[in-house]
Amino acid sequence: MGSFDLTGRKALVTGGARGIGASIAQALAKAGAAVMIGDILADLGEQTAGAIAGTGAKAGFVPLDVRDDASWQAAVAATVETLGGFDILVNNAGIEITSLVVDIDAEALRRMLDVNIVGVGLGMKHAFRAMRPGGAAGKGGAVVNISSVAATIAFPSIAGYSATKSAVDRLTRVGAMEAGKLGYGVRVNCIYPGLIPTDMGMKLAGDVVAVGLWPTTDAAVGDVVGRTPLGRLGEVGDVADAAVFLCSHAARFITGAGLPVDGGMGM
Template structure:
């Protein structure tokens, strides 16, 4: 049920962190994978690592906020892999700040990358996968939201708002794809806190904002709010993406899947 042999996947923000782990998990399940990112050196290295492990993989440059960039990346992916069945809209950015001190530039950047970037990813996945598209065999889109969309965690109002938007976008897109007969399922994942570079920067930001005395204290409180009693791991999130992309989820669309150890219940 989780066998992705013959599937072709595109993962945005796949050069590092959660995105890289998702690309690796898709490849281990049998998919051919294109990593799309603005970090060209890291992206090429990540793709080379997948190839060294025996997978079919490639890198394409992609600024997710640019419509023409998306069109070129989809064309390059289909040309490289011979089709497209899975798009993982993982690319995102988190910029912390208290509501009383919100920086409009930070909010605009998160809106551009987290919301517009995901929306364009869904748009171009639909155009490629729907009947008559250059891939044309349907497929699965997995958007990456966040537990921040489900809990009132301080210091991340802008990020929480954008990740809540990803959830709403996912549900409307799933409804449209179904009603228009695209054959594309659309779901999203709510990752909990994972100690990646981005996750640890968030913990450090909480200290800078005066919300916790130390990063360790912030992380400890997150663990305290998590019934399973630990932080998430990259593999936890990657496994959820493989599930939603696979035939095990063939009758699942329009959902937000919490992978947060119960934190957002």
């Protein structure tokens, strides 16, 4: 695999039990990395880790509530102990709660802030502490944060989600600057996926119908495809391949960047 070979690397993927996170974990393992799945979905997370281990890769599961400092500390310690190191973090865990601006619910907004912003911020904190010189792993590494095309376009009914994913972009860039300036040896980048027909993506398609923006789910999805120059929805593998690239030696001089994986929708 050359520059994309991740043999010897040790990764933690949040929200890795299903959807985009599971696909990223599988792709990292296929590229040679040992992978830890971090998620609140214990049964499904164990199944995903088991499936990866069944391919011959080293894989495990650790319970992780990304909103909680102590949970992060325990998850990183378990990753280092189980995998023998830690040099890749993919901050993938996220939630989306659809709402028109006139109907924003404070508690729903706070939930998205906690998972999508606080979760990413804490993940970067604990990754930096473990990966920097003198840390529990201490060999530098790569952090990939999953943002969204919602950070780059004005799509109706997802103002709160868009705000949180825009914040992920800012966290990424400031984190990359700090990690470089302070000599941590950690690169930090983010990905902006387009709409992907995971459980979350299809729930959004149904939700925009429920709030009266489109007449049917098919019409909503068709409109998204119509706004996408490549003429299709994304696939989980599209994002997974981009994550492997950003974690690999091929991206060795890339940090503080946002990579659109949206078929051109965010242009």
